[in-house]
Amino acid sequence: MKAKTTSSLGAFIRTRRDRLSPEQVGLAPGFRRRAKGLRREELAALCGISPTWLTWIEQGRTEAVSAETLERIAAALRLSRAERSYLFELAGMRDPERPRVSCDPQLDAILKEAVAKIRTPAYVLDQEWNAVAWNPQAAQLFAEWLGKPKADRNLLRYAFLNPQARSFIVDWPSRAQRLVAEFRGECRAVLDTPEIKREVEELRSRSKEFDLFWSTQNVLEREGGERNFHHPKQGRLSLRQLTLSLAMAPGMKLVILL
Numbered sequence: 001m002k003a004k005t006t007s008s009l010g011a012f013i014r015t016r017r018d019r020l021s022p023e024q025v026g027l028a029p030g031f032r033r034r035a036k037g038l039r040r041e042e043l044a045a046l047c048g049i050s051p052t053w054l055t056w057i058e059q060g061r062t063e064a065v066s067a068e069t070l071e072r073i074a075a076a077l078r079l080s081r082a083e084r085s086y087l088f089e090l091a092g093m094r095d096p097e098r099p100r101v102s103c104d105p106q107l108d109a110i111l112k113e114a115v116a117k118i119r120t121p122a123y124v125l126d127q128e129w130n131a132v133a134w135n136p137q138a139a140q141l142f143a144e145w146l147g148k149p150k151a152d153r154n155l156l157r158y159a160f161l162n163p164q165a166r167s168f169i170v171d172w173p174s175r176a177q178r179l180v181a182e183f184r185g186e187c188r189a190v191l192d193t194p195e196i197k198r199e200v201e202e203l204r205s206r207s208k209e210f211d212l213f214w215s216t217q218n219v220l221e222r223e224g225g226e227r228n229f230h231h232p233k234q235g236r237l238s239l240r241q242l243t244l245s246l247a248m249a250p251g252m253k254l255v256i257l258l
Helices: 002-018 040-047 051-058 067-076 081-090 107-116 136-141 155-161 163-168 172-186 194-206 208-215
Strands: 122-125 131-134 225-231 235-245 253-257
Touching: 002 051, 002 081, 040 051, 040 067, 067 081, 107 122, 107 131, 122 136, 155 163, 155 172, 155 194, 155 208, 163 172, 163 225, 172 208, 194 208
Parallel strands: none
Antiparallel strands: 122 131, 122 253, 225 235, 235 253
């Protein structure tokens, strides 16, 4: 399986190399040029590695490609965000670059308009799990989290630092433990960023339960399924959760409760 992956990695690099002309990367075209794209030696020079090492990578003869080398290759080949992610996936490595959230100035308005059209409780979480958009149904359901004007919008801080959450969420200990494992799994690529580190350190210092759950190093995928709540006005509610990643805003997710 590993040999197939490294072979695919080399094939992908070669096709990206073939589509670039020397002029596109600031090199002279030269005479009697047979290669239709960049020569292997030219790409190696742009990456600051030896032609022999690049040859081995393209031929799938090595499993020891570093993240730094892949970053150099991605930059030299002018890969798009999707292509860069694919490059690291083929190498079986985590991309050290933090996923970039869309800088579209209309993003907030678009998200708010989108969730407003959903007829069941729905909200959008950013990479740190702060709610950035929600509809009236979600505000009504999560009155202490999304229904108050000045409430903390972070889902983890609500779950662990707001006393109401313990009585509102059915089987709070089990659900809270799962939330921490899902957060670790979802943010595994950005756990060393300042924002995530500050958030985790604050929660560990303010909640002994969060500190305990975080110390277990459990990792889970964020899944759907049944969610039960003790609503102060509506009584016990049983809803089905659906979580969707947003292609237009990497790192953000839309949560719908059916």
